[in-house]
Amino acid sequence: xxxxxxxxxxxxxxxxxxxxxxxxxxxxxxxxxxxxxxxxxxxxxxxxxxxxxxxxxxxxxxxxxxxxxxxxxxxxxxxxxxxxxxxxxxxxxxxxxxxxxxxxxxxxxxxxxxxxxxxxxxxxxxxxxxxxxxxxxxxxxxxxxxxxxxxxxxxxxxxxxxxxxxxxxx
Numbered sequence: 001x002x003x004x005x006x007x008x009x010x011x012x013x014x015x016x017x018x019x020x021x022x023x024x025x026x027x028x029x030x031x032x033x034x035x036x037x038x039x040x041x042x043x044x045x046x047x048x049x050x051x052x053x054x055x056x057x058x059x060x061x062x063x064x065x066x067x068x069x070x071x072x073x074x075x076x077x078x079x080x081x082x083x084x085x086x087x088x089x090x091x092x093x094x095x096x097x098x099x100x101x102x103x104x105x106x107x108x109x110x111x112x113x114x115x116x117x118x119x120x121x122x123x124x125x126x127x128x129x130x131x132x133x134x135x136x137x138x139x140x141x142x143x144x145x146x147x148x149x150x151x152x153x154x155x156x157x158x159x160x161x162x163x164x165x166x167x168x169x170x
Contacts, residue, residue, distance in 0.1 A: 013130025
């Protein structure tokens with residue numbers, strides 16, 4: 001399904017495959033992490049991830065973003081705004097909202113309620129996101145982040161996530 005604003009439909013599997021091809025260390029967060037663990041929540045139009053912040057990893061992330069043709073996602077500019085990036089410039093922002101021909105991706109270095117990559121990878125699981133095996137944030141960490149963010153859409157998803165966590169014995 002193509003989003004109403006004309007953004008390309010998300011091919012999360014292809015986005016993650018490019019990151020893996022470039023050996024980027026990351027954790028999938030948000031709805032896609034919950035879905036990969038069987039939670040009954042709807043897929044979102046973007047895939048959210050938290051990368052490791054070492055200069056080497058951010059350099060690999062920059063190369064992957066080049067290959068993806070990633071651009072900054074902004075209202076009123078279909079296809080986004082081009083930007084030059086490297087490991088240093090990527091590290092200067094807290095998050096990046098991006099779009100590429102494979103769909104939308106959000107990079108968040110320290111999701112609300114977490115300590116970032118090192119915190120999340122400690123409890124992450126390897127699970128399938130689309131057809132790609134990826135590190136996904138533990139469901140309790142997804143919940144913790146959504147609680148801390150406090151956005152309406154996050155709060156609305158919490159009852160289903162709580163129930164799924166209870167059903168799994170968490």
